[in-house]
Amino acid sequence: MTCFEQVEGTSDSFESLDSAAESYLSELSSSVPDSTFWSHQTAVIKLGEWVPESSFSEVWLEGHQLCRFIEDLTKNTTQDITTICGYINSLINLQSFIHQEDPTILKARLLSRMRSSDVIGDSEIDKRIHGISTGADIQNISDRISSLVTYLRERQFGTRVHVYVELILDTCSQPGCVRDLELEDINSDNNTVVISIPETHLVSKAGLVTQRVTNISPETSEALEEFIAYERKEPTEISDSPLLTTSHGRASESTLRREVKQATESAEEYPGVASPLTRHQTSCVVPSEIWQYSILQLLEGQ
Structure with missing residues (x-):
């Protein structure tokens, strides 16, 4: 992914x-x-x-x-x-x-x-x-996240929660870094995103390496264009231009987490995504798990 x-x-x-x-x-x-x-x-x-x-x-x-x-x-x-x-x-x-x-x-x-x-x-x-468990049940996590992504692509394409999830997966970024994205960080012409590097890393805290440019898939780029054109709310109470917004400003961590939880619940009931044997048997996906899964996928793909 x-x-x-x-x-x-x-x-x-x-x-x-x-x-x-x-x-x-x-x-x-x-x-x-x-x-x-x-x-x-x-x-x-x-x-x-x-x-x-x-x-x-x-x-x-x-x-x-x-x-x-x-x-x-x-x-x-x-x-x-x-x-x-x-x-x-x-x-x-x-x-x-x-x-x-x-x-x-x-x-x-x-x-x-x-x-x-x-x-x-x-x-x-x-x-x-x-700092993550590389011995995690990757198959279980993969099934849950695959179901979530399929549902988002088919039923919530171009929504805030959709681009949030896709950006975490595409960039292998911690959820907070995706939440912090500004409109100017998105380059739809060449399908790239400028992502900040958390200050938990010494090079970032010391101001030596504070951001990186990473590719995103054409599908994610298309979802972003849809979101920015039709779904993104223009905030009224701040002067900057965050990507993921509410009508008042940047979407909060709790808001994004809640949307991922709700989408996971909907995905479990969505025909063609979750099988009858797995419905109601999986816990909801949280943003940190999506990030950890992206890293595990990167490890598997090396």
Whole structure:
């Protein structure tokens, strides 16, 4: 269901990984507490010790390189899981700074690579790094969300709840980031959306990587055009232009959550969506589950 696509690649802003790491640490030194800075510096130093000096300028901290680094730590050192996860989180932020990408997506890529590793294979790292349960019953979640999306596309096309759900799935974004979208963030000419990066990530909190551009499907773009033209309410009490509105302003988290719940209930009764055996047996979908499902789909699709 997701069409999020970005390709890892080196940044033209730096001459080498060494210069990128130096710039990254310099930025952090003036914007984060000392304890945070030291922990990130320790991870960067550890990476530098692992990378052969002769090739340090050629390594751009792609996912496969970071995975090999974690494999080496796991196999050849006595570092515990807590320390290794700390290194991962720090270096994911460095990788985000270099490539100007979302740390959440970079984590998903890394965990996908780690799953196929004969050395790592630790589900505890999955849980600690991504903050979602990758051992969830994906089939059950998939069935529920597929039913919801089918119902929305056939019976509520172009409504607020429809574009809300589709945008979470397409962009692999947390619900709050989709709720925060402005009209100007939507580019229907090339089917892209500008999504903010939550400040739970250090690179965003420090102002180093605060947004990303992601693709959306043509179907989602069409639903957005329908919504903006016919369904979106022009707010009367605010001066900015949020995408998802009520007549008073930006739609609240509780309003959007309630609409998803109501749509899930309707989908369970909609002919051709839910089978007689599954009707009334599933709990309502909530926005956070839709986001988690989009990440699980990204993990499965790597």
